[in-house]
Amino acid sequence: MKKLNGELNKFNLAVFISGRGSNLKSIINFSLKKNSIYNVKLVISNNKDANGLKLAKKRKIKNYVINFTNSKKLSKKVLLKLKRENIKLICLAGFMKILPYYFIKLYRGKIINIHPSLLPKYKGLKTHERVIQNKEKYTGCTVHYVNKHLDSGKIILQKKIKISKNDTHVSIGKKVLKIEHKIYHQAIIKVLSNL
Ligand code: GRF
Numbered sequence: 753m754k755k756l757n758g759e760l761n762k763f764n765l766a767v768f769i770s771g772r773g774s775n776l777k778s779i780i781n782f783s784l785k786k787n788s789i790y791n792v793k794l795v796i797s798n799n800k801d802a803n804g805l806k807l808a809k810k811r812k813i814k815n816y817v818i819n820f821t822n823s824k825k826l827s828k829k830v831l832l833k834l835k836r837e838n839i840k841l842i843c844l845a846g847f848m849k850i851l852p853y854y855f856i857k858l859y860r861g862k863i864i865n866i867h868p869s870l871l872p873k874y875k876g877l878k879t880h881e882r883v884i885q886n887k888e889k890y891t892g893c894t895v896h897y898v899n900k901h902l903d904s905g906k907i908i909l910q911k912k913i914k915i916s917k918n919d920t921h922v923s924i925g926k927k928v929l930k931i932e933h934k935i936y937h938q939a940i941i942k943v944l945s946n947l
Contacts, residue, residue, distance in 0.1 A: 763944050766794040766839045768847040773804020775845035775866060778933035779940070780811055789944060793837040796830060798849050820849045831858070841943060844898065845936070853900050863898040864943060865905070866936050868928045870912060871896060875903035880921035880928065891915055891924060893932045895939035909939040 765783070767776050776795065783792050795808035795815040808815040816833060834842070844865040856863060869879040871894040883891045892912040897905035911931045915924060 762788070763790040763840045763947070764793040764838050765790050765841050765843055765940070766796060766834055766837065767792055767804075767843045767845050768796045769802050769804040769845050770797060770799050770848040771802050771804070771846050773802060773807055773846065774929060775843075775932055775936055776804040777807055779843060779845065779936060780807065780813070782937040782940075790841075790940060794833060794839060796833070798847070804846075830855070834859075840947060841940065843936070843940065850902070851898065856898055856900055861897060864895055864908060864939060865898050865903070866932055866939075867894050867896065867903050868925070868932065870894060870910060871903055871907060880925045883915070883924065884919070884921045889915055891928060893928050893935060895935055908942055909935050911935045 765779070767779060769776050776792075780792050782788060783790050792808075792811075792813055795804065795813055797805050797815070797817050798820045800817045805815055805817070814833075814837065818830060840862065842859060842863040844863065847865070851863070867875070867879070868891075869875070869883065870890065870892045874882055874891075880891070890912050892910060894910045895908045896903070897908065899905040911934070913927055913931060919927075
């Protein structure tokens, strides 16, 4: 990281969301800490009612709602905004859409995602329900690079927790979310350090 006029030249991040935005919140909070090496410059949502958008507005972070029905158009619009903000890393945080392949190729190694399971196990949706149904002893979360296959890119960080006898998919969901908020930041630092 270079210094510009004595100021740290931070890495600019874009966060893509679809809903609640608790991971977005945690990433923003880490970015505001002293000595943070990144800024959240842009929040993009495919859902105008996403709770995370309220937070972006409150923090005065540029935010855009994108219509995902035409993915080609989407990419052009998004690409322009990413360029304009000099975005170095895209973090998908509860983003429920599949990005077009050529977009993924353009940003290869620069798009990461968080998933609430110990990948490669339990790709896709309803992970906690399936984990409980299958009487797993452990679960956790994973931050990985995004490639063209769902939840299949190279793993950056993973954290495991034990499932207790009384856990339900709801209690496990809460426990996993807590650790998501920690490892996403750690994974971002790891990726940025290697750029
Ligand atoms: C998280 O559990 C994340 O792992 C998954 O979607 C959820 C998003 O939650 N991809 P939030 O919107 O960050 O609160």
